Amino acid sequence: MKHSNLIKFSLLVSCLILITACKTTQHNKVVQSIEPLVNVEWLKSHLNDSDLILLDASVTITMDDKGGFSQGSGLDQYNLGHIPNAGFADFTTDLSAESDLDFIMPSAAQFKMAMENLGVGNNSTVVLYSSENNVWATRLWWMLRWAGFDNVGILDGGLEAWKNQGYSLSTDKVIRTKQSSSGNQLRFAGW
Numbered sequence: 001m002k003h004s005n006l007i008k009f010s011l012l013v014s015c016l017i018l019i020t021a022c023k024t025t026q027h028n029k030v031v032q033s034i035e036p037l038v039n040v041e042w043l044k045s046h047l048n049d050s051d052l053i054l055l056d057a058s059v060t061i062t063m064d065d066k067g068g069f070s071q072g073s074g075l076d077q078y079n080l081g082h083i084p085n086a087g088f089a090d091f092t093t094d095l096s097a098e099s100d101l102d103f104i105m106p107s108a109a110q111f112k113m114a115m116e117n118l119g120v121g122n123n124s125t126v127v128l129y130s131s132e133n134n135v136w137a138t139r140l141w142w143m144l145r146w147a148g149f150d151n152v153g154i155l156d157g158g159l160e161a162w163k164n165q166g167y168s169l170s171t172d173k174v175i176r177t178k179q180s181s182s183g184n185q186l187r188f189a190g191w
Helices: 003-022 040-046 075-080 108-117 135-146 158-164
Strands: 052-056 059-063 069-073 086-088 125-129 152-155
Touching (some): 040 158, 125 158, 135 152
Parallel strands (some): 052 125, 125 152
Antiparallel strands (some): 059 069
């Protein structure tokens, strides 16, 4: 990884750990009812649950001809095929603050709005995955946990595990009802 990108990434991870460690949540906590890591069989059996919000949190990383790396939205990859019923959580837009640096944690209000727009509400069970590796799903998992939302898990093995089981992919775009207007408004603990 290019030295400046490695420094940025290390700084980002350090900030996330610090923010998570400093955040205390006492009330309105959405208690976890799923394991932090779910397997493909669990997801397949719960794929059509009305409270399940499945999100692809992929980011593409490409290397240029000078050995540097760049990151971009995984939306094009998502559009080519994703797990059925999965929405797309975009780290290059709604899930990052405007900054000269990449992938800076958004404000609490921006994050809440992004999650509501993805259909996440207090009664949701959220499962996250990424296409190339689960670092991006893990980042969103920590962001949700930072906000006080604990009913979230990561698909063990991500998209590859799903495909390795021979399960089909979908190209259907998934649009969910914004939760702030549906009576299942998202209330993060302590906010």
